[in-house]
Amino acid sequence: MKICVLVKEVPDAAVTKRIDPSTGRMDRSGEKNLNPYDTHAIEAAMQLKEGGELQIDEIVAVTMGPESAVRALHKAVSLGADRSIHLTDPVLAGSDVAATGYALASALGQEEPDLVLLGQQSDDGECYTIGAVVAEHLGMPSLTQVVKMDVTGEAVRCERQAEYGYDTVEVRLPAVISVGDAINEPRYPSLKAIMGAKKKPLQTLAAVDAGIDTSMVGADGSQVRCGEFRAPPQKAAGQIIEDDDTNATVGKIVAWLDERKLI
């Protein structure tokens, strides 16, 4: 069985995110990291491989993005992926979520995976959508925010929380599953794994290599155009207390609550 894990490079959570006014796109320069939600997907793949009940031949990390996105792939292989694929091409820049999903599906299709895993959302764009787009192009069933997965040779039994409580869904493989952050506790890579990451095979694909119809990607191929950014109505900033002396802090909280008759 082959598992492909979709990963994404996102701005480090500590770096302030901003829109580049000249392009209307998110400024993705600055410090980058592997999307923290994706580490759960890699861990889920590793646990299937190490579980021993299934023969997992290969775990392949796949990303789309500029040159710097290689770092997300290095992190993914240091966490256990066997090799990685970097889909990168200037024609892909500015793709919206639907175009990105189409491009990724093209690269994934060539791999013929039995299972595609990804994180429940990206830390930057707040999208939970890429999995469903990829699945539609691949003609695979899909499910998001899965917190428990039982994989047999032919199917995955998934549990996830939706609008009315927990649902149990059985999907036949191949399938696209986005995993929730409660599914596991991702491991930390060992120093040896970090050092060895650059030695694992990394394949770079241009759009043409992945069989992508370039009229369907990039800013020109995207069906939605975002822009005209403006500030939302501002709520007055709240009061902040730094807790240096807990007794004093608690005194201030109680006084604040008491003033508003909340006790």
Add this chain to the structure above:
Amino acid sequence: MADILIYALHHEGTFNKNSLGAITEGARLAAETGGQAHAVVVGQEIPDALAATLGDYGAAKVFKAEGPEGLAQPVVDVMAQVMEENGVQYALFGGGLVGFEAGAGLAARLRAGVTMEVTGVIVEDGKLIAQRPILGDSAISQSRYRDKGIIVGRLNAFEAKTSGGSAEVVAVEAEPSPQAARAVIVSRGEQRGADVDIEGAGTLVAGGRGLGNADGFGLLEELARAFGGNTAVAATRAVVDAGWYPYAGQIGQTGKTVAPKLYLAAGISGAIQHKVGMQSSENIVAINKDANAPIFEFSDLGVVGDLNKIVPKLTEAIAAKRGA
């Protein structure tokens, strides 16, 4: 003139409140363009009389198909067919997980543009423009569509209003796509954990990942007892998924929406999916050790510190105050 198709999520004889809000919003928008709003329901033997009630919220027609509930791909199959056969340009969803999945799948199927987490929609030259908060709600971006547009609302973005209408129910049959045919819903809506009531509480003490483990909720239960009266303990999705607290006590995207007099959040970072369920609370107090936590952007009183040190002393102080 633009017609809008709205998905109505159904569960055990009722339609989702967010779907009803989307129908009201869709009817308003369609009328502004000179078009009509129609609803789609997918389920097992949903009575025509029930489906027709969607007209009260503004649907002109209700396209009704037999299919499994709680899965997105069967909804994509039906909506794609209805949109193509009837020349519908836009689809609107009221938010929620199935709406996000179906909206994304539909965009791929129809080669449409899609926007998630939409909080407002306007009409310009007969076309819809979706407004979406981005970058932790610090800016609002406008989405324009080349042709077809799929708009997925943020939870509670659209308010349901009744107008007294009744809709014509049209039965549709859509061939399941191969992907839809390969998923089976085994069970739906299982309630995990005790049945806690958080919706009627005047004060809510809520906990997130920052509690460290399930035992952290013990601290919050004690704090809730100190507040006394009409106080309950609530939780974020992440900790409910982790099994630390019952699902019935969950706030946010796939949980409850609350607006108590006081919302005290301990160890909650304030992700959008949580914020949408509690931002209408009258007073928001947050305790978090991370000074950069988004919750401080929308709390009235923010305390940067270790909740393990602060909460027990706060419990004592409130108990003493109430005893005095």
